[in-house]
Amino acid sequence: MLPSGIRIAMEAAAVCAVVALCAGCGGGDEARWAKDPVGAPLLPDFAPVPPADIHTKQIDGSWTVEFSSTLVNVGDGDFHATADKQLDDSWVLTQDIEYDGDGAEHIPTDAEAVWGGDGHEHWHIKRYVEYHLFALDENDEPTGPERTDYKVGFCIYDFEKADVEMGADKPTYGRKGCGEEASTHLVMGLSPGWADHYNWDLPGQSIDIDELADGEYRIFAVADEESIFREETKDNNETWVDFTLSSDAEGNRFALLGDVGPSPE
Template sequence: MCHDPGMPPAGSRITRQLAALSVVALLSGCGGDAEARWAEEPVGSALLPDFAPVPPSDIHTKQIDGAWTVEFSSTLVNVGEGDFHATADKQLDDSWVLTQDIEYDGGGAEHVTTDAQAVWGGDGHEHWHVERYVVYHLFALDEAGKVTGPARTDHKVGFCIYDFERAEVDLGSDEPTYDRKGCGEEDSTHLVMGLSPGWADHYNWDLPGQSIEIDGLADGDYRIFAVADEGTVFREETTENNETWVDFTLSSDPQGNRYALLGDVGPSPA
């Protein structure tokens, strides 16, 4: 994050008051020409992002303190024409207002206040996250391969959204625009997160929250759904590709160890 030496220290009461007074100043004053385009009045048509999750991968089981979980890696791709660009500003009461900034093809941007929440990820991530940006639900499959019974859901706090790696789609620039610095530090009062067209936000299976509890589940066939923006708090081109899945078979050996054998997978971003 940048800091103007002429401004009060980040996190001070004066800084928060200035932040609350002018969204435009925050958007344009920190990144020069790169951020100025988000501060101009919108002209033309909106260039929207489009969230498309990759089927969960690296499926395996793990026992922690006697409890079994299924762990997995997750990836979300932006396959839209426009950036996903979000800014968050801390208010005087320490709550956050998170805004989606939507670029237009004739220049400028629209700033849409959302119901999304910024949450602190102090579990080894040590930066701010967008809460429940993607969720994962585990269901049993019946003999016909249909989802049945109640869901079990992951407990992931949220996502620091940035251009982690190029996706396997023919779209966008070869150079990243957003990095993890935009997710800030604990005393940050302004955040900028984003995902460029053709770029992926990836979380490896061994990071906190990349798991679902499976204690008490019988051996059998299961499906994990990955659902992007389940609460529809962001604007995008379409929601028809916001869901994908992976199947696996859960088994146990005589010693009580549990195993996951990968099965079919759902659609990938295209």
């Protein structure tokens, strides 16, 4: 028989493993995610903002169009995701859905965690939002082959209060939930009424425009394009921004902002 002190320590460690949904054992507010679900689910709802700060930039002779991106949760429930590293260094990502009575449901997903060692220096959920550039024809319809953004993924947290009439005044989720390179457990989330924002000057906020002809273009922003996560509706998962691409006599490229698509309400 194990000495009582060791046995108690092992039991405490087992409790921590069961409540691995919290960032640390004890967890405070996070402890509610470990209870059995009662009632009806409170689902998040992803709504991207049209890409902003559209401009061109040349790096090492190549031209890109850069933009800022923002995703808002306009649902009744948190987007809450936990990720746990396995012995083979792969990750299991789970969407945790809170219920209005108590507790939460935990749904394994096909989402991937990727290391953002490009200046972000934390873990991301791969391709959580994707950006696609198309040319527009004479009827303002997307045409031809698409080009996509360079972004590897998103560290999801309550970056700023969104311009919507909902949600708490203070954030619930912080950047630390995205962990460090040696982390084995991550907690990412986006509260109702809060936005996850990436500025145009961060790595990956760009699309290659080399060899594109001058003309009219559209960038689509699409949240959860592969429908990996549960949410209230998919009807508001897409928006867009138009711009005119032009060149001067020296070969410099310019982007003039045009129409924009729907924004979260």
